[in-house]
Amino acid sequence: xxxTLKIWRQKDAGTKGKMVDYQVKDISEHMSFLEMMDVLNxxxxxxxxxxxxxxxxxxxxxxxxxxxxxxGEAHGPDRGITTCQLHMRMFNDxxxxxxxxxxxxxxxxIKDLVVDRTAFDRIQQxxxxxxxxxxxxxxxANAIPISKHAADEAMDAATCIGCGACVxxxxxSSAMLFVGAKVSQYALLPQGQVEAADRVRNMVAQMDxxxxxxxxxxxxxxxxxxxxxxxxxxxxxxxxxxxAAVNN
Amino acid sequence: xxxxxKSSIGRKVAMAxxxxxxxIFLLQHFIINxxxxxxxxxxxxxxxxxxxxxxxxxxxxxxxxxGVVFHFVMGFVLELKNKGARDVKYVQNKGAANSSWMSRNxxxxxxxxxxxxxxxxxxxxxxxxxxKYIVGDTSGLLHNGEGFRYYExxxxxxxxxxxxxxxxxxxxxxALHLMHGFTSAFQSIGATVGRKKIMKKLGMxxxxxxxxxxxIIALYHHFNH
Ligand code: HEM
Ligand code: SF4
Ligand code: FES
Numbered sequence: 001x002x003x004t005l006k007i008w009r010q011k012d013a014g015t016k017g018k019m020v021d022y023q024v025k026d027i028s029e030h031m032s033f034l035e036m037m038d039v040l041n042x043x044x045x046x047x048x049x050x051x052x053x054x055x056x057x058x059x060x061x062x063x064x065x066x067x068x069x070x071x072g073e074a075h076g077p078d079r080g081i082t083t084c085q086l087h088m089r090m091f092n093d094x095x096x097x098x099x100x101x102x103x104x105x106x107x108x109x110i111k112d113l114v115v116d117r118t119a120f121d122r123i124q125q126x127x128x129x130x131x132x133x134x135x136x137x138x139x140x141a142n143a144i145p146i147s148k149h150a151a152d153e154a155m156d157a158a159t160c161i162g163c164g165a166c167v168x169x170x171x172x173s174s175a176m177l178f179v180g181a182k183v184s185q186y187a188l189l190p191q192g193q194v195e196a197a198d199r200v201r202n203m204v205a206q207m208d209x210x211x212x213x214x215x216x217x218x219x220x221x222x223x224x225x226x227x228x229x230x231x232x233x234x235x236x237x238x239x240x241x242x243x244a245a246v247n248n
Numbered sequence: 249x250x251x252x253x254k255s256s257i258g259r260k261v262a263m264a265x266x267x268x269x270x271x272i273f274l275l276q277h278f279i280i281n282x283x284x285x286x287x288x289x290x291x292x293x294x295x296x297x298x299x300x301x302x303x304x305x306x307x308x309x310x311x312x313x314x315g316v317v318f319h320f321v322m323g324f325v326l327e328l329k330n331k332g333a334r335d336v337k338y339v340q341n342k343g344a345a346n347s348s349w350m351s352r353n354x355x356x357x358x359x360x361x362x363x364x365x366x367x368x369x370x371x372x373x374x375x376x377x378x379x380k381y382i383v384g385d386t387s388g389l390l391h392n393g394e395g396f397r398y399y400e401x402x403x404x405x406x407x408x409x410x411x412x413x414x415x416x417x418x419x420x421x422x423a424l425h426l427m428h429g430f431t432s433a434f435q436s437i438g439a440t441v442g443r444k445k446i447m448k449k450l451g452m453x454x455x456x457x458x459x460x461x462x463x464i465i466a467l468y469h470h471f472n473h
Contacts, residue, residue, distance in 0.1 A: 072345070073342050100340070103334050103336055124385060211333060214326050218352055219351065220346040223346035
């Protein structure tokens with residue numbers, strides 16, 4: 001395949017960026033999108049130009065690092081995948097592909113397609129944990145009975161990889177699907193109950209502080225999420241926050 | 249508790265509560281309007297009761313006005329905050345790939361409704377307030393004293409095709425607003441967990457049937473001259 005790529009180039013956070021056109025050829029339809037980017041970068045390095053910076057790590061849909069906005073959608077046109085799992089067979093010979101970084105005020109660009117998603121880390125640190133004594137006498141988690149339904153839902157919520165596609169896809173740059181998943185993962189389990197009120201309050205407060213938008217319930221996040229995290233998690237988080245407010 | 253309503257989620261819950269109030273009001277308004285088609289006499293009587301009962305006039309009416317103003321002011325606040333959360337826009341963004349037009353344009357359907365509310369106030373509310381509280385005529389009777397004036401006034405208003413056109417268009421926007429808004433409000437208060445499908449169906453029924461009903465009533469009065 002021969003492709004035209006329109007890629008956002010930005011030297012660093014302080015410099016203004018712009019879209020730059022590149023041509024790549026001999027792209028196999030079996031390549032992943034990141035491998036296609038590797039081909040481009042080898043070409044650029046060969047010419048002595050600065051390669052396009054992009055985030056990646058596992059290249060198998062687990063780490064959530066690969067954060068590109070491809071042809072107007074987070075992780076491109078396919079569903080239930082990250083960019084590293086996007087195959088070039090989703091495109092046609094001669095296509096023009098637009099590649100931009102995830103856009104949100106809370107996700108500032110570091111360089112080219114790399115954005116700073118540490119806002120998610122700070123939200124996690126605000127409450128996505130349970131405080132247990134790890135002295136060696138910790139109770140076996142399996143000793144506490146949990147219904148199959150609750151266990152399944154908590155597991156589903158826990159599959160969120162913190163990629164930020166929900167924020168990137170949301171017209172409001174809202175992080176509610178991510179935070180909803182993290183809150184739900186604990187709210188559904190008995191171990192999460194003790195700190196439930198503080199958890200949701202602190203995590204939502206941190207989310208607001210980071211400058212993410214509000215939720216309009218458009219559902220774009222759920223559609224674009226590589227892990228199929230359900231909107232119900234947002235409803236559950238709202239309920240948890242209301243519960244925390246009433247009980248206080 | 250005050251901290252709650254300052255949070256992003258608290259604002260959405262407040263938005264949803266005002267929307268619930270408006271949706272209940274709309275249902276009530278629809279039922280009374282239907283009387284103008286089925287039974288003009290009952291329509292007159294109910295209108296007179298609503299227009300002169302002090303509890304409705306001095307308590308519920310101000311609450312309603314507050315509800316409407318709160319809803320659209322909060323709508324603007326949310327819209328501005330949300331716009332501000334993305335300082336650099338995408339060069340290419342496919343909103344339609346993952347969300348409905350209605351959900352992405354609540355502010356525009358809302359503004360259309362707001363324009364309608366202004367027109368509606370000029371048409372009915374201001375003349376009503378003028379007659380009752382400035383002229384001081386609370387009898388609810390026609391000038392010649394022969395029966396109540398409400399049905400006559402309503403019927404007369406819908407003579408103009410321009411006005412009927414504006415009303416019909418406004419109700420189309422209301423339907424679009426509610427097609428997303430109804431379910432969204434339940435989602436905001438966390439009531440959709442485990443019952444998303446039924447909520448979507450209920451929302452579709454409410455947001456199509458009620459505005460369509462209003463449209464039919466307006467057309468009925470227009471063509472029944
Ligand atoms: C007066 C003009 C109006 C304006 C400017 C307006 C604006 C808005 C906006 C911008 C939203 C989305 C808020 C968000 O992003 O979360 C919204 C939501 C909503 N509106 Fe309106 N609106 C108006 C009138 C109405 C009326 C008359 C009704 C019902 C009879 C209504 C029902 C709803 C509902 C149910 C929601 C969803 C609430 C939620 O998501 O929690 N609106 N409105
Ligand atoms: S909810 Fe989905 S889209 Fe959002 S961070 Fe988690 S995995 Fe990514
Ligand atoms: S590189 Fe790890 S998910 Fe794509």
